[in-house]
Amino acid sequence: MTIDARIDNDNGALAVPTLGPVLRAVRDSRKVSRERLAFNAGVSSSYITHLEKGARERPTREVLDAIIRYLDRVVPLSVEERRQLRDLAGLTATGCPPLEELRAAVTPEMRGLLDQPLPAAITAVGGHVLACNPGWERAFPGTREGVNQFHWLFGCEYARRALVDWEAEVTLSVQAFRVAVGGFGGSETFTELLDELSRYPEFRRIWGGGGVATVPPMWRIRLRDLESGTERTVLVQTGMVHTGPYPGWLVSQYLIPVPC
Template sequence: MLRRLRDDRGVSRERLAFNAGVSASYISHLEKGDRDHPTREVVDALVRYLDRIEPLSQVERRHLLDLAGLGASEFPPVDRLRQEISGEMQRALELHEPHLAAYIDTRWNVLACNDSYARAFPGLVEDVNILRWFLGNEKSTDVMVEWESEVRTTVRWLRGLIGSTGDTAWSSEFLDELGRYEMFRELWDEGVAAYGRERPHMHLRDVATGRCRSIAVQLFKVFSAVNPDQIQIFLGLPSWCADSAHAADIPA
């Protein structure tokens, strides 16, 4: 891959090595695959120089990092992820009306949503993060019929997420924020991690009418060459729970 990018730009090993601050023999070893993975600093230096001659595509950048064993290990800020929500992706959310649909990142930040989603979770768009909404917005307890269970599931999912990445800078700051809430501290101290929902059904209450409904929650990863595995689409579809006894016990 590195040799192809170099050849496409008419750059010699010596020239690339000089501008990246490494030796020509090191470049040769990398291209032959007989050297351990390079550091991110080396790869960034190589990419910067090649990019100056002719810009690399986002796919080429990602592939080069993946081959170097340096796949995405940092969580991009919300604003950067929102830039990836194209007009076509936004229209896809609107096509799901009247069902709930939203793009969220793996840290439970809402990046974009349709009107049905915003109405179902009043205040969430402004709060941005689902856990922040759960713990800091009183409306969440009115909306979520099984509020404590949903909070517990999301906290456990957060613990699993933090354990699966090497980027802990964002998590330290976020945990400090959530740690102000006693409920979060109690659930966090349980020390349990999760990687999904035990049950697909989520029970919601309409704060205007008091009516309750069940939705089947579905999450799908959205392909992104720029920020792989960071964006998901949330779909909340009508659910007719097979456990009718449980459904009948949902308080109105």
């Protein structure tokens, strides 16, 4: 296995999304002036200016809701845009536990969920594989406990071969990660991970596009067996693990075969 391909160290570090630039991008995309937004949100234009420049503290829930309501009337916001704005404003953010504590939070009962014929894994927000069974490792050659899924997607030689629709899968993953980063306040954990991932030109390209998405609880992907070359379609089922000391930080994932 090789996880150092397609790396470019000449580019600068990627920035963690913050409220100001995201708000300005949403406002500009609707061709709404600061003055017009301020009037309809019940604040001053200087407030919007300072907010977009990051020169003032996060807005209250009431102010942000007023901003979102007006922008939504001009052009409806997507679910992802709404969530990102609220997350970056700190209205849904939670503290980020160290990765070591997340690993320790995987209880024997959680690991028992992996004792089944279906490929399964327990991951952390940010893509770290905390536990997985042999079926998962066979489905995604090169993955194992301790591997980050983003490093596998962009740096492992097997990823492009195993994922038939590699471009679509990585685009969804990166855009969903943009939303998740906002939900945890641009913590140091994600800042460090972003710095690592910025070495991959493909990651930089997708991240730089600014798109956001949410991963549905179940979606189809096509996998290729690297030995036989045969392809199959499976359903990926995900769910938040709400037990243990860090509810919402652990994610269960299963691969369900789709009948031919």
